[in-house]
Amino acid sequence: MRVCWRKIPSQRNSMACLSAACERAGYRLEFVNGPEEDITLYSLNSITGPSFIPEIRDADVITVVGGPHACARWKELVRIADYVVVGEGEFTVPRLLDSLHTNGPPPPGVATISSYTPIDHTVFLDGNPSFGEYKGYIEISRGCPFGCTYCQTPRIFGNRIRHRSIHSIGKLAQSFHDIRFLSPNALAYGTDGIHPDLRSIHSLLRELSRIPDKDIFLGTFPGEIRPEFVSEEAVDLIARYCSNTRIHIGAQSGAESTLQKICRGHTLSDVWKAIDHCTDGGFTPVIDIIVGFPDETDEELLETVSFCQEVARIGYVHAHRFFPLPGTPLQGRVSRDLIPEVVSALGSLALSGRLTGSWNNPEIRFFSKISK
Numbered sequence: 001m002r003v004c005w006r007k008i009p010s011q012r013n014s015m016a017c018l019s020a021a022c023e024r025a026g027y028r029l030e031f032v033n034g035p036e037e038d039i040t041l042y043s044l045n046s047i048t049g050p051s052f053i054p055e056i057r058d059a060d061v062i063t064v065v066g067g068p069h070a071c072a073r074w075k076e077l078v079r080i081a082d083y084v085v086v087g088e089g090e091f092t093v094p095r096l097l098d099s100l101h102t103n104g105p106p107p108p109g110v111a112t113i114s115s116y117t118p119i120d121h122t123v124f125l126d127g128n129p130s131f132g133e134y135k136g137y138i139e140i141s142r143g144c145p146f147g148c149t150y151c152q153t154p155r156i157f158g159n160r161i162r163h164r165s166i167h168s169i170g171k172l173a174q175s176f177h178d179i180r181f182l183s184p185n186a187l188a189y190g191t192d193g194i195h196p197d198l199r200s201i202h203s204l205l206r207e208l209s210r211i212p213d214k215d216i217f218l219g220t221f222p223g224e225i226r227p228e229f230v231s232e233e234a235v236d237l238i239a240r241y242c243s244n245t246r247i248h249i250g251a252q253s254g255a256e257s258t259l260q261k262i263c264r265g266h267t268l269s270d271v272w273k274a275i276d277h278c279t280d281g282g283f284t285p286v287i288d289i290i291v292g293f294p295d296e297t298d299e300e301l302l303e304t305v306s307f308c309q310e311v312a313r314i315g316y317v318h319a320h321r322f323f324p325l326p327g328t329p330l331q332g333r334v335s336r337d338l339i340p341e342v343v344s345a346l347g348s349l350a351l352s353g354r355l356t357g358s359w360n361n362p363e364i365r366f367f368s369k370i371s372k
């Protein structure tokens with residue numbers, strides 16, 4: 001049975017971890033640029049995913065669709081794909097391939113036009129390397145206890161944060177010169193995700209620093225940090241063990257009232273404290289923000305612009321435009337228009353080189369990040 005994986009640039013990390021899971025189960029995936037026999041697997045995110053719908057619908061091979069978009073929109077996708085993987089795929093995809101091989105029924109976690117049994121497990125990260133032959137980022141933690149209203153992460157991976165062991169991370173790190181971590185909040189490693197505790201991250205960094213000829217990057221893409229986890233001690237740890245000169249912090253708004261509306265679970269003062277700790281420790285802060293939330297007022301937008309202008313004096317801003325991701329509380333809402341003052345101020349910051357990303361085109365959000 002030939003099993004193919006449809007190459008989609010934004011889904012490289014899913015490709016890495018699922019091809020590793022399939023390899024372990026005895027299925028070697030072939031990477032393809034369109035549907036091919038016998039089976040073609042797709043991982044779709046909610047921004048670029050919809051553009052693959054016609055291809056999947058017209059495919060005359062068995063199609064299996066998963067990823068964030070499939071988790072949120074499986075009831076629609078069962079009408080165009082043969083199988084939809086709802087939830088984490090590391091166990092479910094190999095089980096589905098086994099059942100296709102033996103003509104058995106689809107396993108839990110798979111929806112079809114005629115059946116759906118919810119997933120019956122949670123993935124244990126140590127049992128599933130982040131990648132095999134095809135390399136991806138080292139995923140150190142999965143799941144998030146916060147509930148930001150625009151974010152799919154806790155809705156797909158749950159509210160309990162799980163961590164990969166130091167031993168497992170160390171083994172994966174052998175494959176790289178630059179060690180980078182995938183995490184919803186890199187400084188939350190080893191914690192419940194809510195209460196900062198540096199003991200585990202310290203042990204991890206100390207252990208990784210013993211591997212010769214490696215550069216460790218912590219608090220950079222793809223594992224930015226929540227502001228309330230950035231302390232003087234945390235910055236000292238990064239300075240001691242890591243090679244990055246920048247620390248990437250998720251703030252998402254410069255207006256206190258917007259932070260409350262989007263349920264960020266931290267204050268603007270937390271953001272400024274984090275920025276101060278970064279600069280005191282010799283790091284350049286890079287601050288993530290989103291503009292155009294549906295209920296954001298003109299005043300709140302202007303507060304965020306002022307915040308960005310302040311940040312730009314000492315660091316960088318990475319801006320996104322709000323996008324209503326399915327499966328989140330803000331699904332189905334529309335990004336509000338940006339007033340001319342906001343467009344012009346953000347444009348000026350971009351021209352000065354202090355702001356990157358795209359506040360006008362949400363589709364660019366997955367493809368441009370400052371990383372060092």
Ligand code: SF4
Nearest residue numbers: 144146148151153184
């Ligand atoms: S944006 Fe970050 S902190 Fe908020 S729910 Fe998503 S992963 Fe968690």
